[in-house]
Amino acid sequence: xxxxxxxxxxxxxxxxxxxxxxxxxxxxxxxxxxxxxxxxxxxxxxxxxxxxxxxxxxxxxxxxxxxxxxxxxxxxxxxxxxxxxxxxxxxxxxxxxxxxxxxxxxxxxxxxxxx
Amino acid sequence: xxxxxxxxxxxxxxxxxxxxxxxxxxxxxxxxxxxxxxxxxxxxxxxxxxxxxxxxxxxxxxxxxxxxxxxxxxxxxxxxxxxxxxxxxxxxxxxxxxxxxxxxxxxxxxxx
Numbered sequence: 001x002x003x004x005x006x007x008x009x010x011x012x013x014x015x016x017x018x019x020x021x022x023x024x025x026x027x028x029x030x031x032x033x034x035x036x037x038x039x040x041x042x043x044x045x046x047x048x049x050x051x052x053x054x055x056x057x058x059x060x061x062x063x064x065x066x067x068x069x070x071x072x073x074x075x076x077x078x079x080x081x082x083x084x085x086x087x088x089x090x091x092x093x094x095x096x097x098x099x100x101x102x103x104x105x106x107x108x109x110x111x112x113x114x115x
Numbered sequence: 116x117x118x119x120x121x122x123x124x125x126x127x128x129x130x131x132x133x134x135x136x137x138x139x140x141x142x143x144x145x146x147x148x149x150x151x152x153x154x155x156x157x158x159x160x161x162x163x164x165x166x167x168x169x170x171x172x173x174x175x176x177x178x179x180x181x182x183x184x185x186x187x188x189x190x191x192x193x194x195x196x197x198x199x200x201x202x203x204x205x206x207x208x209x210x211x212x213x214x215x216x217x218x219x220x221x222x223x224x225x226x227x
Contacts, residue, residue: 004158031212042202042217043159048210056210091158095212102206102213106151106158 002026004107006092012113013082020078021110025094032075033104034067035091036060043091049075050097082114118142118205119218126224127197133190135221137203140184148179149204149215150188152197159202162188193225 005024013019025032030051035043046065048056051072061067064082069075079086089111093104120138127133139148147166151159163170163177165186170177176189190197200220206213
C-alpha cells in the first residue's frame with residue numbers, strides 16, 4: 001500500500017498523559033500536513049512541513065502540541081498533558097510540491113479519546 | 116475562517132443524480148475550489164477541483180458559476196457507496212504551500 005499511513009489508529013488516554021502519533025506520507029511527497037477533526041466538523045489545519053522544515057502553525061496548536069519531521073520523511077505529533085478537549089481525530093495528509101495542483105492525500109487518521 | 120457554506124444533509128435516490136451545492140462568496144480570484152468526501156472513520160478522499168471552468172472526471176462533475184461565488188458537485192448516477200460527508204473546500208495560498216479551508220460538509224445519504 002503506497003498511501004498515507006498513520007499509527008496508532010485509536011488511542012485512549014487519561015487526562016494529563018502525553019501521547020505521540022506517527023504519520024508516514026507517500027514516499028515521494030515533500031509536503032506534510034496535520035489536521036484536527038472534531039465530531040460533526042470538517043478538518044481544521046494545524047501545521048505544515050516542507051521537507052523537514054515546519055513552515056506554518058495554526059493558532060489551534062497550543063504550546064502543549066509539538067510536531068516534528070526530522071528527516072523529511074515521517075512526522076510525529078505529540079500532545080503533552082492531554083485535556084479532554086483534545087479528543088478528536090488527527091489527520092495527516094501529504095502532497096507533492098512539484099505537482100501544480102498540490103492535491104493532498106489523507107491518511108485514515110488517529111482517533112484520540114481523553115478520559 | 117470558513118469560506119464555504121453547504122447544506123448539512125441531503126438524500127438522493129440510488130441511480131439518480133446527486134447535486135450538492137456550495138456557497139463560497141468570499142473566494143479570491145486565484146483560490147481553487149476542491150471537493151473531497153469522507154466515509155465514516157476514514158480520511159477524506161479527493162473528488163475533483165476547479166478554478167473557473169466546469170470540470171468533469173470519472174467520479175463527478177463540478178459546475179462553477181461565472182461569478183465564482185458558488186458551485187455544484189454532481190454525482191451523475193449515485194450508488195449506495197456514495198453515502199458520505201462531502202466537503203467543499205477553498206484552497207488558500209499560505210507560507211509557500213496551499214492550505215485547505217474545510218466547511219462543515221453535506222451528509223449525503225443515497226437511498227435504495
